[in-house]
Amino acid sequence: MARARTTADAFNAIAEPHRREILTLLKGRERVVSDIADAMGMNQPAVSKHLRVLREVGLVRVHPEGKQRRYGLDARGLEPVHGWTGGFEEYWSESLERLNTYVKKRQREEER
Amino acid sequence: MARARTTADAFNAIAEPHRREILTLLKGRERVVSDIADAMGMNQPAVSKHLRVLREVGLVRVHPEGKQRRYGLDARGLEPVHGWTGGFEEYWSESLERLNTYVKKRQREEER
DNA sequence: TTGACATTTGCCTATATGGGCATATGATCC
DNA sequence: GGATCATATGCCCATATAGGCAAATGTCAA
Numbered sequence: 068m069a070r071a072r073t074t075a076d077a078f079n080a081i082a083e084p085h086r087r088e089i090l091t092l093l094k095g096r097e098r099v100v101s102d103i104a105d106a107m108g109m110n111q112p113a114v115s116k117h118l119r120v121l122r123e124v125g126l127v128r129v130h131p132e133g134k135q136r137r138y139g140l141d142a143r144g145l146e147p148v149h150g151w152t153g154g155f156e157e158y159w160s161e162s163l164e165r166l167n168t169y170v171k172k173r174q175r176e177e178e179r
Numbered sequence: 180m181a182r183a184r185t186t187a188d189a190f191n192a193i194a195e196p197h198r199r200e201i202l203t204l205l206k207g208r209e210r211v212v213s214d215i216a217d218a219m220g221m222n223q224p225a226v227s228k229h230l231r232v233l234r235e236v237g238l239v240r241v242h243p244e245g246k247q248r249r250y251g252l253d254a255r256g257l258e259p260v261h262g263w264t265g266g267f268e269e270y271w272s273e274s275l276e277r278l279n280t281y282v283k284k285r286q287r288e289e290e291r
Numbered sequence: 292t293t294g295a296c297a298t299t300t301g302c303c304t305a306t307a308t309g310g311g312c313a314t315a316t317g318a319t320c321c
Numbered sequence: 322g323g324a325t326c327a328t329a330t331g332c333c334c335a336t337a338t339a340g341g342c343a344a345a346t347g348t349c350a351a
Contacts, residue, residue, distance in 0.1 A: 069336030158254035181306030
């Protein structure tokens with residue numbers, strides 16, 4: 068079996084650094100394809116392909132405007148990723164880790 | 180150019196559902212390979228390969244114990260993912276979005 | 292219609308899986 | 322050393338890119 072499709076879900080879509088860069092670029096405002104390509108120093112077809120992936124996974128939306136196509140952010144699809152990783156927060160937050168240690172210690176003491 | 184290696188970073192490593200499942204399984208306690216394989220209903224070699232990826236990206240650690248190898252979580256590598264997605268929180272949190280709108284409105288008012 | 296500009300899509304290549312199966316490597320016990 | 326259990330690796334296949342380049346499609350203006 069091959070690797071999962073990049074359009075399978077947001078987890079796969081954002082695994083590509085250039086796609087994350089695009090999403091970041093779209094944060095403040097909507098942008099036209101050539102604008103994005105310039106900002107990234109990439110040729111336009113490559114950008115179009117990444118935009119297609121992001122579109123298929125629902126992280127961006129297109130707003131045709133004459134011959135141009137403005138792309139806008141629809142980051143709701145990132146919530147599952149944020150939520151999933153958030154479930155591990157205690158493992159990297161030191162203060163939370165201390166709290167956790169404390170709680171476990173208390174639990175052990177209460178068991179006596 | 181091909182897709183980035185799954186061991187390139189946590190973003191790529193957690194794009195695979197089975198690997199996310201493994202990390203979740205390791206949340207409470209450390210587990211031995213066969214234990215993980217059983218819990219996931221997967222054969223052992225496949226699990227070993229996923230563990231290798233997670234190990235190379237630093238999300239798990241091995242603790243040899245006789246002929247067994249206990250794997251433990253080291254989720255600190257997930258923080259960048261959580262942090263990056265967190266930068267988009269306002270786009271899916273409606274209350275936050277309202278707050279954002281309010282803040283921007285205030286800013287506009289202050290500019291007068 | 293024709294021309295010009297903006298984007299998308301098709302084609303091709305190098306690369307990287309993910310899982311099944313068989314086999315190698317490690318560790319423990321006799 | 323030899324047997325046995327637990328894991329890791331090697332090999333093979335089907336599949337999926339990511340990006341470069343050329344060509345197709347869409348849109349608007351004269």
